[in-house]
Amino acid sequence: xxxxxxxxxxxxxxxxxxxxxxxxxxxxxxxxxxxxxxxxxxxxxxxxxxxxxxxxxxxxxxxxxxxxxxxxxxxxxxxxxxxxxxxxxxxxxxxxxxxxxxxxxxxxxxxxxxxxxxxxxxxxxxxxxxxxxxxxxxxxxxxxxxxxxxxxxxxxxxxxxxxxxxxxxxxxxxxxxxxxxxxxxxxxxxxxxxxxxxxxxxxxxxxxxxxxxxxxxxxxxxxxxxxxxxxxxxxxxxxxxxxxxxxxxxxxxxxxxxxxxxxxxxxxxxxxxxxxxxxxxxxxxxxxxxxxxxxxxxxxxxxxxxxxxxxxxxxxxxxxxxxxxxxxxxxxx
Numbered sequence: 049x050x051x052x053x054x055x056x057x058x059x060x061x062x063x064x065x066x067x068x069x070x071x072x073x074x075x076x077x078x079x080x081x082x083x084x085x086x087x088x089x090x091x092x093x094x095x096x097x098x099x100x101x102x103x104x105x106x107x108x109x110x111x112x113x114x115x116x117x118x119x120x121x122x123x124x125x126x127x128x129x130x131x132x133x134x135x136x137x138x139x140x141x142x143x144x145x146x147x148x149x150x151x152x153x154x155x156x157x158x159x160x161x162x163x164x165x166x167x168x169x170x171x172x173x174x175x176x177x178x179x180x181x182x183x184x185x186x187x188x189x190x191x192x193x194x195x196x197x198x199x200x201x202x203x204x205x206x207x208x209x210x211x212x213x214x215x216x217x218x219x220x221x222x223x224x225x226x227x228x229x230x231x232x233x234x235x236x237x238x239x240x241x242x243x244x245x246x247x248x249x250x251x252x253x254x255x256x257x258x259x260x261x262x263x264x265x266x267x268x269x270x271x272x273x274x275x276x277x278x279x280x281x282x283x284x285x286x287x288x289x290x291x292x293x294x295x296x297x298x299x300x301x302x303x304x305x306x307x308x309x310x311x312x313x314x315x316x317x318x319x320x321x322x323x324x325x326x327x328x329x330x331x332x333x334x335x336x337x338x339x340x341x342x343x344x345x346x347x348x349x350x351x352x353x354x355x356x357x358x359x360x361x362x363x364x365x366x367x368x369x370x371x372x373x374x375x376x377x378x379x380x381x
Contacts, residue, residue, distance in 0.1 A: 050101070050102040050103070051099055051100070051101050051102070052099065052100040052101075052102070052147070053097065053099055054097040054098050054099065054146045054147070054212075057097070057187055060189070062140075063139075063140050063189075063217050065241070065242070065243075065322075066139055066140065066217040066218055066219065067134070067136065067217065067218060067219070067220055067236060067241065067254070068095075068215050068216065068217055069132040069133055069134055069135075069136050069138070069216045069217070069218050069220070070093050070130055070132055070133070070201065070214060070215060070216040071093065071095055071133055072090065072093045072094055072095065072133075073095055073133075073258060073259075073263070073267070074133030074134060074236060074237070074258055074259055075131075075133035075134070075237075075259065076093050076130060076131060076132055076133040077090065077093075077130070077131050078090045078093070078128060078129070078130060078131075079129040079130065079131050079168070079200070080128075080129045081115070081126070081127065081128035081129065082117070082125075082126045082127050082128070083117040083118055083126050083208075084115060084116070084117065084128075085108055085116070085117060085118035086108050086109055086110070086112060086116035086117065086118060086210070087111070087112040087113070087114055087115055087116035087210065088115065089115040089128045090115075091113055091114050091115060092114045092115040092128075092211050092212060092213050092214045093130070093213075093214065094113075094213070097146070097213070098113040098114055098144070098146050098147055098212040098213055099113050099147075100112075100113065100147040101113075112147065112148070112151075112210055112212075113147065113212060114144075114147070114148065114210050114211050114212035114213065115128060115210060115211050115214075116148070116151060116209065116210030116211075117205070117208045117209065117210070118208065119208055120207045120208040124207065125204055125205060125206045125207050125208070126153075126204070126205050126207070126208050126209075127202055127203065127204045127205070128202070128203050129168070129200060129201070129202050130200065130201045130202075130203065130214070130216075131166070131199065131200055132198065132199055132200065132201060132216060133237075133259075134220045134221075134222070134236060134237045135162065135164065135197055135198065135199040135220070135221050135222075135223060136197065136198070136218040136219050136220045136221050137194070137195060137196065137197055137198075137218050137219045137221060138160065138176060138192045138194060138198060138216055138217070138218040139191070139192055139217055139218050139219065140189060140190065140191055140192055140217040140218075141158060141176070141177055141188075141189070141190045141192060141214075141215065141216060141217070142187055142188065142189050142190075142213070142214070142215035142217070143156055143182065143187075143188040143190070143203075143211060143214060144186075144187045144188070144211065144212045144213040144214070144215070145182055145183065145184055145185055145186060145188070145210070145211060145212055146185055146186065146187070146212045146213070147185060147212055148184060148185065148209065148210040148211070148212055149184040149185045150184070151209050151210050152182055152183070152184045152185070152209050152210060152211075153182055153205035153206055153207070153208065153209035153210070153211070154181070154182065154206055154207065154209075155179050155180055155181050155182055155205075155206045156177070156179070156180060156182055156203065156204060156205050156206065156211075157175070157177055157178055157179040157180065157204045157206075158175075158176045158177035158201060158202070158203055158204070159173040159174060159175055159176060159201070159202040159204070160173065160174055160176045160194075160196070160198035160200065160201050160202070161173050161174065161198065161199070161200050161202075162196070162197055162198055162199050162200075163199050163200055164199055164223055168200065171200075173202060174194075174196060174198075176192055176194055176198070176201070177190055177192065179204075179206065192218075197221045201216055219241070220236060220237070220238075220239045220240075220241070220287065221239070222237060222238045222239045222287055222288075230378055230379070230380055231288070231290070231378070231379055231380075232376045232377060232378055233286040233287060233288055233289075233290050233292070233377045233378075233379055234256075234257050234284055234286050234287070234362070234375060234376065234377040235257055235259070235287065235376070236254075236257040236258055236259065237259060238287040238288060239286075239287020239288060240257040240284060240285065240286055240287045241254075241257075241284065241285050241287075242254045242256075242257075242282060242283075242284055243283040243284065243285055243322045243325055243326075243361070244282065244283045244322065244325070244326050245269075245280075245281065245282035245283070246271070246280045246281050246282070247271040247272055247280050247369075248269065248270075248271065249270070249271055249272035250266075250270035250271065250272065250371070251265075251266055251267070251268050251269050251270035251371065252269065253269040253282040253284070253364075255267050255268050255269055255373070255374075256268070256269050256282070256284070256364070256372060256373075256374055256375045257284065257374075257375065258374070261298060261300050261373065261374065262298065262300045262301055262373035262374060264301055265301040265302060265305075265371065267301075267373065268300070268301065268302065268371050268372055268373035268374070269282065269366075269371060269372050269373075270302070270305065270370065270371035270372075271366065271369045271370065271371070272369070273369060274368045274369040278368070279365055279366060279367040279368045279369065280365075280366045280368070280369050280370075281329075281363055281364060281365045281366065282363070282364050282366075283325055283326065283329050283361065283362070283363050283364075284361065284362050284363075284364065284375070285360065285361050286359065286360055286361065286362070286377065289316060289358050289359060289360040290358055290359070290379040291355075291356055291357060291358050291359070291379055292314075292335065292353060292355070292356075292359065292377050292378065292379055293350065293353070293378055293379055293380055294348060294349065294350050294353075294376075294378040295312065295335070295336055295348070295349045295350075295352075295353060295375075295376065295377060295378070296346055296347070296348050296349075296374070296375070296376035296378070297310055297339075297341070297346070297347045297349075297372060297374075297375060298345070298346045298347070298372070298373045298374040298375075298376075299341055299342065299343060299344055299345060299347070299371070299372055299373060300344055300345075300346075300373040300374070301344060301373060302343060302344060302370065302371040302372070302373065303343040303344050304343075305370045305371050306341050306342070306343050306344075306370050306371060306372075307341050307366040307367055307368070307369065307370035307371070307372065308340065308341065308367055308368065308370075309338040309339060309340055309341060309367040310336075310338065310339055310341055310347075310364065310365065310366055310367065310372065311334060311336055311337055311338040311339065311364075311365045311367065312334070312335045312336040312362050312363065312364055312365070313329065313332035313333065313334050313335060313362065313363040313365070314332060314333065314334075314335035314355055314359040314361065314362045314363070315328075315329075315332045315333070315359060315360065315361050316357065316358050316359050316360045316361075317360055317361060318360070320360075320361070325361060329361075329363040332361075332363055333354070333355060334354050334355075335353060335354060335355045335359065335362060336349055336352055336353060336354065337352070337354065338365070338367060339352065362377070
């Protein structure tokens, strides 16, 4: 069987700073869809780029890596309702028809609603993207100007066809938790975000704040092998400022490429602009001085924490290079 891989698509720099709220790995799921005869809708939420396997067929026909409906023989259109992994404000959409050449939809529109408890019976759907023309075998990027917070998305395709991948890029707007709950202040679901980094050759630092433990070595922050003095770093903004009582650094799946040491610097800043933070971060005080790392395990630190006042940003230093799966910053509210 000949397998074709999607050409490398370079996400524009402004979008790289956003979170894909429709990522299966952070809990996004298909709630309902009008039809998925040829290919189930949840495939379009996968993180990996689509593939095309030339000779692969199943009981319904040609296997496709995406969501594909049957050919419509009556009035109407197809749709899919997606529960986002985390609620947020939507800044961009990517409707990707890669490998859908003779079976792509003519157009698509997107609506959204906010239903934190999941009850969609009485919600009001708001237009996010008006009906827009699609083309075969390509990414369609749309800038979105909308200040509302959405928890669910409805993707409408006209009249039928297939979507390889559907990305909903935005800023997380966390739902407040019970005040007695221990909170990971850097977690994606609590509003943590990546601001800047030195290198992300093998894996982006946004993986550091994903839910759960890493699925494999690709589900973490990994830099190329350093051939010059220095070390790698990334700057993260906490979703909510607070004091830290425990730090977890997880090197899951990193065995021959974990860092020798990791240190964390931190600061509390109000109304900071992201570009200012990069040079300033070199001089932030240490939250955690350099600690030796081991392969494929969670390293927990409590007594080693040096700062007990409120912080809003951290700089993770990976010495000299390598890979980390997750970072957790726990505080007790």
